[in-house]
Amino acid sequence: MSNYREIVTKAVIGKAKKTSGNKFNVQTEERPDTVLGCWVINNTFNGTNNRGSVLINGAFDVNVWYSYDNDTKTAVSTQRFTYTDKMNVPLKNDTVLDNNSEIIVRSLKQPTVTNVEINNGLVELTIEKELGVEIVGNTKVKISVEDVDDDYEELIDEELDNAIEEINEEYLDTEEI
Numbered sequence: 001m002s003n004y005r006e007i008v009t010k011a012v013i014g015k016a017k018k019t020s021g022n023k024f025n026v027q028t029e030e031r032p033d034t035v036l037g038c039w040v041i042n043n044t045f046n047g048t049n050n051r052g053s054v055l056i057n058g059a060f061d062v063n064v065w066y067s068y069d070n071d072t073k074t075a076v077s078t079q080r081f082t083y084t085d086k087m088n089v090p091l092k093n094d095t096v097l098d099n100n101s102e103i104i105v106r107s108l109k110q111p112t113v114t115n116v117e118i119n120n121g122l123v124e125l126t127i128e129k130e131l132g133v134e135i136v137g138n139t140k141v142k143i144s145v146e147d148v149d150d151d152y153e154e155l156i157d158e159e160l161d162n163a164i165e166e167i168n169e170e171y172l173d174t175e176e177i
Contacts (some may be wrong), residue, residue, distance in 0.1 A: 013101070014091040014135035018109055019128065024062065026123040028077045030099045032066035035123060036074060039063050040111040045160040047133060052096070054103055054133050058109050064123050077123075089133050102136040149154040 029106050045058030059082045091097060109130035117124045 003147075004142050005136040005145050007040060007143060009136055009141060010102075010136055011139045012134050013093070013095040013137040013139055014089040014097070015133070016087055016089040017130060017132040018085060018087050020085055020115065021126055021128040021157060022083060022123055024079075024081050024125045024127060026062060026077055026079050026125060028064065028068075028075070028121075028123060030068035030073075031070050031074060031121040032064075032068050032118050034067045035040070035064060035116045035118065036067055037063075037065040038112060038113040038116050038123075038125065043107060043111050043129075045105055045107070045131070047105040049097055049099060049101065049103065050086070052088075052107075054087045054089055054097075054135070056087065056105055056131060056133070058083050058085075061129075062125065062127070063112075064125075066114075066123065079126075087133055089135055091135065092151075093138060093139065095137055097135060098137070100137065102133040104136065106132045106134075107144050108132045128160075134148060148166060 025033050031113060039062075041061050041063065043058065043060040045056055047054045048055045049055075061078055061080050064077045064079075065074065066077065089097070107129065109128070112128040113125050114128045115126035
């Protein structure tokens with residue numbers, strides 16, 4: 001005979017990823033002639049519940065290495081940018097995103113500069129990144145339960161019983177030779 005029980009546990013109730021590219025402008029101290037290098041560092045982010053969708057707020061630093069003065073001198077310009085991404089994460093089994101849900105955001109692809117142009121003394125960048133979101137919430141798992149009285153095997157110590165039967169009662173009565 002089996003019956004069912006429901007277990008309430010925490011599990012991933014929704015999962016999604018999103019690739020996005022955004023344009024940013026870096027103002028340099030000097031008028032750049034050539035961009036020699038560009039990299040993104042210090043990417044930080046967090047996700048919050050925004051009326052049933054996930055709002056990701058983040059920021060990163062962009063370093064632009066450039067030449068100026070007819071390509072005779074170089075400099076590095078650093079600027080911090082913020083970004084906001086909204087993700088509508090599909091949830092499983094009619095669950096809802098509420099304030100008890102845990103939102104886990106991961107960077108699946110670090111922000112990378114994919115295009116750089118100089119336009120009227122301004123460095124224009126296209127930065128691409130991929131973020132993944134997992135939503136952990138309460139869910140129910142239904143399991144089958146079987147009624148079993150006792151699933152232990154009972155062991156009998158046979159050596160002890162045999163040892164008692166083999167006692168020689170005349171042992172003390174025999175003479176030593």
